[in-house]
Amino acid sequence: MAIIDLRSDTVTQPTPGMREAMLAAELGDDVYGEDPTVNRLERYLAAELGFARALFVPTGTMSNLLGLMAHCERGDEYIVGQQAHTYKYEGGGAAVLGSIQPQPIEGEADGSLDLAKVEATIKQDDFHFARTRLLALENTMQGKVLSLSYLAAARELTRRRGLALHLDGARLYNAAVKLGVPAQEITQYFDSVSVCLSKGLGAPIGSVLCGSDELIGRARRWRKMVGGGMRQAGIVAAAGLYALEHQVARLAEDHSNADRLAAGLRSLGYSVEPVQTNMVYAQVGEQAGALKAFCADRGVKLTAAPRLRMVTHLDVRAEDIGRILETFAAFRR
Ligand SMILES: *Cc1c(COP(=O)(O)O)cnc(C)c1O
Numbered sequence: 431m432a433i434i435d436l437r438s439d440t441v442t443q444p445t446p447g448m449r450e451a452m453l454a455a456e457l458g459d460d461v462y463g464e465d466p467t468v469n470r471l472e473r474y475l476a477a478e479l480g481f482a483r484a485l486f487v488p489t490g491t492m493s494n495l496l497g498l499m500a501h502c503e504r505g506d507e508y509i510v511g512q513q514a515h516t517y518k519y520e521g522g523g524a525a526v527l528g529s530i531q532p533q534p535i536e537g538e539a540d541g542s543l544d545l546a547k548v549e550a551t552i553k554q555d556d557f558h559f560a561r562t563r564l565l566a567l568e569n570t571m572q573g574k575v576l577s578l579s580y581l582a583a584a585r586e587l588t589r590r591r592g593l594a595l596h597l598d599g600a601r602l603y604n605a606a607v608k609l610g611v612p613a614q615e616i617t618q619y620f621d622s623v624s625v626c627l628s629k630g631l632g633a634p635i636g637s638v639l640c641g642s643d644e645l646i647g648r649a650r651r652w653r654k655m656v657g658g659g660m661r662q663a664g665i666v667a668a669a670g671l672y673a674l675e676h677q678v679a680r681l682a683e684d685h686s687n688a689d690r691l692a693a694g695l696r697s698l699g700y701s702v703e704p705v706q707t708n709m710v711y712a713q714v715g716e717q718a719g720a721l722k723a724f725c726a727d728r729g730v731k732l733t734a735a736p737r738l739r740m741v742t743h744l745d746v747r748a749e750d751i752g753r754i755l756e757t758f759a760a761f762r763r
Contacts, residue, residue, distance in 0.1 A: 434750045435731040439601075439630040439684075439708060439743035448632065448672045455668035459661050460486070461654070467664025471671045475625065475638045478674075479617040483646035485639045485653060486667055490515070490600050492658050493624035493637040494566075495523045496649040500641070501564045501594045501622065504529035508564040508596070509551055511537040516566050516598050527656065531560045541571030542580050545587050552591055568598040569616065572739075573688075573709025575605045578615060585619040595619065600626040600637075604707040607681040621645070627670035630684055630708055632677050632744045635666045677744065684708040684742040687751055691740065694755040698762055710740045724761045730754055 435441045444452070458464035472484040487493045494516045498508060508524065510517040512534045516524070524530040535547050543565075553559035565588050569576045588595040597620040599605070606613040617623045622641035627633035639649055653659060685707050692705045695712050703711040714721055715736050722734040730753070732738060740754075 431729040433729050433731060434746055434754060436740040436742070436746065436754070437731055437733050439741045440628055442630075442632040442743050442745050444634050444669055445632065445677070445744070447676060448669050451668045451672040452665055455664045457662040457664040460663045461659045461661060465662060465664040465667070467671065468667040471667040471674075472638065474671060474674060476640055478613060479623055479625075479640050480614045481617070481623070481640035481646075482643045483641065485646050485649050486660075486663060486670070487637050487639060487653060487658050488635060488660065490598070490624060490626040490628075490637040491520045491523065492653070492656065493626075493639040494520060494596075494598055495527065495656065496652045496658075497596050497622045497624055497639050497641070497645075498524045498530055498564065498566070499528040499652045500645045500648040501596060502528065502530045503563075505531075505560055506563040507531040507533045507553070507560040508566050509533045509535060509543070509548055509562065509593075510566045511535065511543050511568065511571070513537055513572070514566065514568045514598065515600065516568070516596075533560075533562065537571070540576075541568070541574030542576055543567065545583055548584075549587060549591065552593070562593065564594045564596055566596045566598060567620075568600070570601045570605045570608075570707050570709075572711070573601075573604075573705065573707045575608050575706050576616075578609070578611070581616065581619040594621045596621065597623045599623045601629055601707065603678050604630055604681050604685070607678065608685060608707050627673055630681055630743050631670070631673035633666070633669040633673045636670045638670070680744065681708070683748065684744070684746070687742040687746060687748055688740075690748075690751045691742065691754060694751065695758060698755070698758055700758075708742045710742075712738045712740070714738045721758075721761055725757050728757045728760075730757050 476484040
């Protein structure tokens with residue numbers, strides 16, 4: 431029985447074409463700046479997203495951390511959503527390793543941060559306070575896409591108040607595909623962007639931080655310090671390049687599969703949040719544990735959250751949606 435894993439879009443296996451690209455990759459020592467494949471990946475993303483430079487790192491957590499540390503000094507702070515990955519899911523790294531204070535604020539239902547709340551949270555220049563240096567946004571945020579007009583307003587606010595603007599774009603390409611725009615339409619508003627290659631894009635490892643020459647120079651120093659200087663990293667960068675060249679447009683299939691999954695679950699009587707990209711959130715309440723066990727026995731892997739997140743990706747095929755819905759229907763009976 432083939433397993434359908436809906437826990438995350440990080441579970442994808444490299445495709446045959448991607449494995450071939452990895453085998454064929456030209457390699458060198460990237461700490462010396464000599465890995466031609468890493469250099470190609472960094473140039474590719476910097477150009478595509480409209481930045482001077484880019485930096486390949488092992489994880490999105492490191493990419494965000496280096497971004498925060500490159501923008502902020504000891505005693506600075508960043509404003510961030512209460513549910514944002516850069517606040518809630520990165521082990522407190524900015525505070526622990528960067529001596530940077532997070533200033534979380536409650537997010538809005540559409541995945542944005544209310545800009546009036548953001549502005550009210552910026553601290554005055556007073557030695558009692560940490561220096562507010564940066565606003566960090568996330569897009570997509572729990573599968574929701576921030577509008578371009580919102581991003582323009584966030585840019586205007588941060589310019590006016592002298593803050594930098596960072597994007598945790600772990601799923602930037604899901605947002606771009608959903609909006610039907612080149613990714614640069616989104617990234618043009620930001621001073622730095624972190625992109626995960628290992629989520630829906632399907633690479634096994636890797637994230638990329640993009641920014642100015644100076645910013646990426648600082649991030650490169652921090653990368654070495656936190657242990658992220660890799661050697662023949664082109665073997666994995668090749669997978670990332672392959673993903674960017676061949677596996678972006680197909681994200682639309684993940685979105686339509688998520689849509690069909692949501693519609694099917696609604697017709698089974700579940701309350702399901704509106705779907706925009708590749709994430710489906712269904713209320714399963716106290717049945718979560720039993721549902722997880724029932725589905726696991728039938729080859730469908732879920733988490734056990736009452737607000738159950740199911741994520742579509744390149745190893746969930748269109749025909750799998752029917753099997754998932756049949757499994758849920760059998761559980762309901
Ligand atoms: C997965 C993720 C990250 C971190 O990526 P890792 O490679 O798992 O460290 C950052 N931000 C968001 C929104 C993510 O989903």
